[in-house]
Amino acid sequence: MAAPARTQPPWKEPRSSVPPKLKIWNSLTRSKNEFVPIDPEGKEVKWYSCGPTVYDDAHLGHARNYVTNDILRRVLRDYFDYRLVFVQNVTDVDDKIILRGRQQHLFAQFKERNPKVTKDVIETTTKAFDAYIQKNLPLLSSDILPENLNKESTEKYAAVIGGKSLDGTSPPGDKEAKVKMHLKTAGSAATALLAPSQSTEADVAEFYASAEDVLLPYLDSLYGSSINANDHSVFTKLTQKYEARFMEDMRNLNVLDPDVVTRVTEYGDQIVDFVDKIIANKYGYATSDGSVYFDIENFEKTEGNHYARLEPWNRNDKDLQADGEGALTKKTTEKRSDADFALWKSSKPGEPSWKSPWGQGRPGWHIECSAMASAVLGSRIDIHSGGIDLCFPHHDNELAQSEGYWSHQSGGHQWINYFLHMGHLSISGSKMSKSLKNFTTIREALERGDWTARSLRIIFLLGGWHDGVEITDGLRQAGTSFESYVTNFFYKVRDLEIHPNTTSSGADDEKIRKAFEAAKEKLHNALADSFDTPAAMRAISGLITDYNSADKTALSDSVSFDIARWITRMVRIFGLDGSSAPNDNSIGWSGIDIPSAAKELVYAVSRERDEVRQHAIAGDLSSSLLTSILSKDKPETQLNAAAVPYAEVLSTFQENLKGLAENKAPAKDYLALCDRLRDLDLWDLGIYLEDRENAPAMVRPVDAELRAARDQKDAIARVKREAKEKRERDGAEKKAKLAELAKVSHKEMFRTEEYSAWDEDGMPTKDREGADVSKGKVKKLRKEWEKQKKLHEEYLKGVGSA
Template identity: 80%
Template sequence: MATSARTQPPWKEPQPSAPAKLKVWNSLTRTKNEFVPVDPAGKEVKWYSCGPTVYDDAHLGHARNYVTIDILRRILAGYFNYNLKFVQNVTDVDDKIILRGRQQHLLSQFKEKNSSVTKEVIDTTIKAFDTYVKKNLPLLSPDLLPENFNKESAEKYAGVIAGKSLEGTGPAGDKEAKVKMHLRTAGTAAAALLSPSNSSEADVEEFYAGAEDVLLPYLDSLHGSSIDADDHTIFTKLTQKFEGRFNDDMKSLNVLEPDVVTRVTEYGPQIVEFVEKIVEHKYGYATTDGSVYFDIDSFEKVPGNHYARLEPWNRNDKGLQADGEGALTKQTSEKRSDADFALWKSSKPGEPAWKSPWGPGRPGWHIECSAMASDVLGEQMDIHSGGIDLCFPHHDNELAQSEAYWSQKEGGHQWVNYFLHMGHLSISGSKMSKSLKNFTTIREALARSDWTARSLRIIFLLGGWHDGVEITDDLRKAGSSFESYVTNFFYKVRDLEIHPNTNSSGAEDEKVRKQFESAKEKLHNALADSFDTPTAMRAISALITDYNSADKTALSDKVSFEIARWVTSIVRIFGLDGSVAPSDATIGWSGIDIPEEAKESVYAVARERDEIRQHAIAGDLSPELLTSILSKDKAAKQQDAASIPYAEVLSTFQENVKDLAQKKAPAKDFLALCDRLRDLDLWDLGIYLEDRENAPSMVRPIDAELRAARDQKDAIARQKREAKEKREKEEAEKKAKLAEQAKIDPKEMFRTEEFTAWDDDGLPTKDAKGDDVAKGRTKKMKKEWEKQKKLHEEYLKSGA
C-alpha cells in the first residue's frame, strides 16, 4: 500500500505469542522499521538495486556488495515468501567510463602506430611520467629523472611507505592508499623506461604494460578532445566486455540474475523526459552551456521536501559533492548553489552525446537510476539498495530528484520506503576500491582458490550486512570451521541412508525435537531482526552441537532426517548450495557425495573391508569366512568407462584378500591390506573411508580439510624420517671417523711440529721452543694417549 507523504508504513509490534515480524534497518530512518510492502496484499515487493559501473573487472569489494544483497534477496523470497521484482541497472556511461574508454582507445591507436619502442615512444613516455609525478606526487622534484625515482620516493614518502599517515600522526587511510598507488604506478613506469627492449614482441608488450598507467592520462590530455562524440562504440566496446565479465563473476559466486536489467545507454529518451519534468516542476534549471542542474533551494522551499535525508551531515561536504559530479565536470558560475548537482551535462569535445532540448549532452550520474527505476517500478518502490558509499551524494540526490519528478502537490512524495546499504570490505583499514587499485578481482581470488563461492558467502553471512567487514585470519578460520561443521553433520546424517539406525527411544527423540524447535525459533527471530545472519548461523551451529551430543543409538532416523532437511533448506536459502531449490527434499549441499558411478563398487568394498577388519582384530578369520564375505559382491562384467576405476579397486581388493587367505597370512597382513585400501587405493580416487568405533566406516569424498590433515600428517612423518636419517648418518660418520682414528699408533699421535722431544711412548716432553711441557698438559695428553692405546689395540685384534 502507498504511504502518505513523508511518513513510514504503520509499524506494528507482533503479539507475544505470534512469530516475530520482519523488521529491517532502514537508512532512511536510521532505525529498524517493520517491513510492510506497498502492495495492498502484502506479497509483492518492488526492489531496485544499484548495479556495476562496467569499466574494469569486479573485485572482492564488489563481491561483498552483490553477494550480500543476494543473501537478503534470497531470505525475503525463500524464507519470508515475498514475490520480488528485482531490478538492477548497469551504468555503461559516466565520467569514469568515458575516461577509461577514451584512454584505452587512444593507447590502442598509439600502440598500433608504434609497434616497437622507438625514441619517440621513450620521449612521449618520459613526458607522461613527468606529468604524472608532478600531478600526483608533489613531494618529489618536478624535474625528477626516472633513474632517481626509487631513491627519492623512498626518502620523501618514507612515512607513507612505512604505513604512517602523510602528516606522520594517526593511522593511514584512503589518502595514503592513493599515494601508495601513485608510487606503484610511477615506479613501474620508471622501471619500464630504464630497461626498454625491442628484442621481441613480448618485450614491447612488457614495456607498454609498465608504462600504460602514465601514458593513459597523458595521451588523453593531448588527444581526448578529438574523439568523435557520435561514435559510441569507443565506449560500448569497453562496457560490453566488462558487463559480460561481471555477469560471469556473479554466476561464479552463485548470485541470482536480476529480474530486469536496465542500461543507461538504452534510456536516453526516458532520461531526457525525466529531466524535462523536473524543470517543469520548477526544481531544475538550464545553463547557457546546455547543462541542467537540480535546484536544491527551490526543492526545500516546498513544505515537506528535505534534501540529504540519508546523510544530512554530509550535505556540505565539497569533496563528496565533487565526487558525485564526476571528474569531467567543470564548475560553472551559473549554478545557483554550489551544492546543486547536474541532471544533464552538456557534452564537451571527446565525450559521447545524446540529443536533448538543451543541446547535445549526457545524463548526470544520479538521474540515470531515478529514470530507470521509475520507468520499471513506477512512482513508489519498497526497497532501494547499494553500497554504503552511495548514501551521499548518489542516493540522496536520487531521492530528491525522484521526489521532485513525482511530486504533484505540497507535502512531497515517498519514492522509497526502505534503503538498505551494504557495508564495505576493508583491507588494512582502507576500503577495497578500483580507484585505489588495492583490490583482488573475483576471478583472481577464485582461480587461486583463495575462496570458493561458498566460503566467501559464509564469511559475509558471519558479519552484519550493513556493517563493515575486514577479512582476518580469525574470520577465515571461523568461516572454515562453520563449513566443516555443517559438512560433517551432513556426512553423519547421509550415512544413515546407508546404515540406518533401527533402535530409538521416545525420550531421546523428544529431547532433540525440543532443541530443534528452539533452534528454529532462534533462527526466525534472528532473520526477522533485520536479517541478522550472524545469529542465525550460530543457531544452526548450536543445533548441530546438540545433535552431535545426542545418543545416536536411541535417536530415530526420522528426527535426524527432519533436522538435516531443515538445515539443508536454510543453507540453500542463504545461497550456499548452488542453484538447488530450498524446497528440494534432498539432504546436504554439493561436495558431500562421492561420484554416482563410484557408489556400487565403493560401498561394496567398504562393507567387505569392515567385516574383514572386524574379524582380523577379533582373531577369528578363516578361509570359509573370507569366502562368505567376498561372495556377497561382484563387480559387474559390463562397466561404464567412469565406473571402471572403482570396480577395479573392488576386484583388486578381493584378489588380494584371496591371495592372503591362500598363503594363510597372519591377521596383521589383512589389517595392512585394509589400511592400504583406505589410505592409497580409494584416496587416489578422491574417496575416504572414515573408520568409526562400533560402527561401519563412513564413505565420504576427500575435501580440503582431509587433505590438509593428510598433508600435516605426512609432514610430521617426513620430519621424523628426516631426523632419523640425520641421526643415522651422523652416527655412521662418527663410527667411520672413530674407525679411521683407531688405526693411529698412540706412539705417533703427538709427533707433530708443536713439539720437539718425546719419551719412549711418544708422549711430548719439550714444546716447539724447547721448553718442558707443563705437567698439567702432560697429564691431559696421557689420558688421551691411554684412550687411543686401547682403541688401537682393539683395532689390531680385529685384524681389519
C-alpha cells in the same frame, strides 16, 4: 521410544509463541523499522539495487556488496516468503566510462601506429610521465628524470611510504593510498623508460603495459576531443565486455540474476522525460550550455521536502559533491548553488551525446537510477539498496530528484520506504577501490583458489550486512571452521541413509527435538532482527553441537534427518549450495557426495573391507569366511567408462585378499591391505574411508580439510624421517671416525711436535722445549692413553679375526 512420524517438513511447524515481525535497519531513518510492503496484500516487494559501473573487472569489494545483497534477497524470498520484483541497473554511461573507453580507444590506436618502441614513442611517454608527475605528485620536481624518481620519491614522500599521513600527524587514509598508487604508476613508467632493450615483441608488450597508466590520460588530453560523439561503439565496446564479465563473476559467486536489468543507454527517452518533468515541477533549471541542474533551494521551500536525508552531515562536503558530479563535469557560474547537481550534462567534444530539448547531452550520474527505477517499478518502491559509499551524494540526490518528480501525483513524498546499505570490505584495514587500484578481482581470487563462492559467502554471513567487514586470519579461520563443521555433520547424517541406526532406543529424541525447536526460534529471531546472519549462523552451529553431543544409540534416525533437512534448507536459503532449491527435502550441500558412478562399487569394497578388518582383528578370518564375504559382490562386466576405475579397485582388492588367503598370510597383512585401500587406492580416486569404532567406515569424498590433515601428517612424518636419517648419518660418521681413530697405536698417539721425549709406552716425558711434563698433565694424558689402548687392541683383535 521413537518420535511419531511427521506429516509436514520441520521448518513449517507452528512455534509455541508468536514469532517476531521482520524489522530492517533503514538508512533513511537510521533505525530499525518494521517491514511493511506497499503491496495491499503484503506479498509483493519492489526492490531496486544499484548495479555496477562497467568499465573494469569487479573486485572483492564489489563481491561484498552484491553477495550480501543476494543473501538478503534470498532470505526475504525463501524464508519470509515475499514475492520480489528485483531490478538492478547497469551504468554503461558515466564520466568514468567515457574516460576509460576513450582512453583505451586512443591507446589502442597509438599502439597500432607504433608497433615498435621508437624515439617518438619514448619522447611521447616521457612527456606523459612528466604530466603525470606534475598532476599527481606535486612534491616532486616538475622536470624530474626517470632515473631520479626513486631517490626523490623516498625523500619527498617519506612519511607516506613509511605508512604515515602526508601531514605526519593524522592517520593515513585514501589520500595517502592514492599517493602510493601514483608512486607505483610513475615508478612503473620510469622502469619502462629506462629499459635497456625494447626491440623484441615481448619487450614492446612489456613497455606498453608498464607505461599504460601514464599514457592513457596524456593521450586523452591530446586527442580526446577528436572522438566522434555519435560513435557510441567507442564506449559500448568497453561496457559490453565488462557487463558480460560482471554477470559471469556474479554467477560464479552464486548471485541470482536480477528479474529486470536496466541500462542507461536503453532509457535515453525516459531520462529526458524525467528531467523535463522535474523542470516543469520547478525543481530543475537549464543553463545556457544545455545542462540541467536540480534546484535544491526551491525543492526545500516546498513543505515536507528535505535534501540529504540519508547523510545530512555531508550536504556541504565539496569533495563528495565534486566526486558525485564526475571528472568531466563542466564548471559553470550559472548554478544557483554550489550544491545543485547535474540532471543532464551538455556533451563536450569527444563525449557521447543524445538529443534533448536542451541540446546534445547525456544523463547525469544520479538521474539514471531515478528514471529507470521509476519506469519499471513506479512512483513508490519498497527497497533501494547499494554500497554504503552511495549514501551521499548518489542516493540522497536520487531521493530529492525522484520526490521532486513524483511529488504532485504520489500522494506524498515517500519514493523509497527502506534504504539498505551494505558495509565496506577491507583487507588489513584498507578499503578496496578501483580508483586506488588496491583490489583483487573476483575472477583472480576464484581462479587462484583464494576463495570459493561458498567460503566467501560464509565470511559475509559471519559479519553484519550493514557493517564493515575486515578479512583477517581469524575471520578466515572462523569461516573455514563453520564450513567444515556443517560438512562433517552432513557426512554423518548422510551415512545414516547407507547404515541405518536400527538399534536406537530413541531415548534422546525429545531432548534433541527441544534443542532443535530452540535453534529454529533463535534463527527466526535473528533473521527477523534486521537479517542478523551472524546470530543465525550461531544458531545453526549450536544445533550441530547439541546433535554431536547426543548419544547416537539413543537417537532415532528420523530426528537426525529432520535436523539435517532444516539445516540444508537454511544454508541453501543463504545461497551456500549453488542453485539447489531450499525446499526439495534433500540433505546436504555440494561437495559431500562421491561420484554416482562410484557409489555401488565403493560401498561394496568398503563393506568387504569392514568385514575383513573385523575378522582379522578378532583372529578368526578363515578362507571359507573370506570366500563368503567376497561372494556377495562381483563387478559387472559391462560398465560405463566413469565406473571402470572403481571396479578395478574392487576387483584388485578381492584378488589381493585371495592371494593372502592362499599364502596363509597373518592378520597383519590383511590389515595392511585394508589400510592401503583406504590410504592409496581410494584416496587417489578422491574417496576416503573414515574408520569409526563399533561402526562401519564412513564413505566420504577427499576434501580440502582431509588434504590439509594429510599434508600436516606427512609434514610431521617427513620431519621425523629426516631427523632419524640425520641421526643415522651422524652415527655412521661417528662410527667411521672412531674406526679410523682405533687404527692409531696408543704407543704412537703422542709422538707429535708438542713433545720431545717419550717413555717405552709412548707417554710424553719432555715438552718441546725440553722441560719435564707436569704430573697433572701426565695423569690426564694417561687417561687418554688407556682409552686409546683399549680401542686399538679391540681393533687389532678384529683385524686378527678377519
